[in-house]
Amino acid sequence: MKAAALFRRSSPEPQTPATDKVGGKGRPTPTRKEAEAAARARARTPRTxxxxxxxxxxxxxxxxxxxxxxxxxxxxxxxPARDRGPVRRFIRDYVDSRFSFIELMLPLLLVSLLLGTTGRQGLVQIGNTVMFTTIMVIIVDIVMLRFRLRRELSTRFPGQSTKGATGYAVMRSLQMKFLRLPKPQVKIGQKLPETYR
The missing domain is CATH 1.20.5 (Single alpha-helices involved in coiled-coils or other helix-helix interfaces)
Known part of the structure; x- marks a missing residue:
């Protein structure tokens, strides 16, 4: 009886579910398309x-x-940083939309120099008068530009910093219109937008 019990087949052990492989990568294998995209990205990255x-x-x-x-x-x-922002854009448009006597500065100064080289006393005197008048008109124009621009800036941009606005406007107005950078986006006499954002 005992020998029969010894050779009797035992019941099979319940199988345990397969566990994940220890030390696996923990993510699915990438597809061919993903692998090729990753290889292209690595190739584009500079190494040396x-x-x-x-x-x-x-x-x-x-x-x-x-x-x-x-x-x-x-x-x-x-x-560039010095030209960026709504305040600077408004200043450029404001300067470009008004007629400025400064634009006549170079031609008038050239005329006065030519008159000064003639050697005739009367023409030299006229040349000096033209030069002096041109400089005075430009100074008056700059002063008017400064006051009008500051009034416009305080109305349109209350509470915003307008530091350096006058210098920026004067330097732009001293240049001939076709030489200004950034290029003018408005014409002389054109009405400016109410808001700049």
Whole structure:
């Protein structure tokens, strides 16, 4: 009886569910498309110093190109810091929309110099008068620009910093209109928008 019990087949043990492999990667295997995209990204990443320098140079070149384009179109995102923002954009439009005697400065000074080289006392006197009158008119124009601009800025941008606004406006108005950068976006006499944001 005991021997029969010894050779009797025992009941099979209940199987335990398979556990995860210890030390596995813990994520699904990437598809071929994902693996190729990752390889392309790694290939684009500069590794050596030479590649990093080339990448920095390319980025600087791209930024310069965008800035040059913004100087023509007035795109505020890529302008230099000194030209960026609604206050500076309004100042540019305000200066560009008004006729300024400063724009006549170069031609009048050239005439006065030509008259001064004639050697005739009367023409030299006229040349000096033209030069003196031009300088006085420009000074009066700058003073008027300053007061009118400050009034406009306080009305349109209350509470905002307008530091350096007058100097920015004067430097822009001293340039001939076709030489100004960023390029003028308004014509002389054009009505300006009520809001700049």
């Amino acid at each position: 110093r030479k590649e990093q320098a080339a990448a920095r140079s390319a980025a600087r070149g791209d930024a310069s190109r965008r800035m040059r384009e913004a100087m023509k179109t007035g795109d505020d995102r890529f302008l």
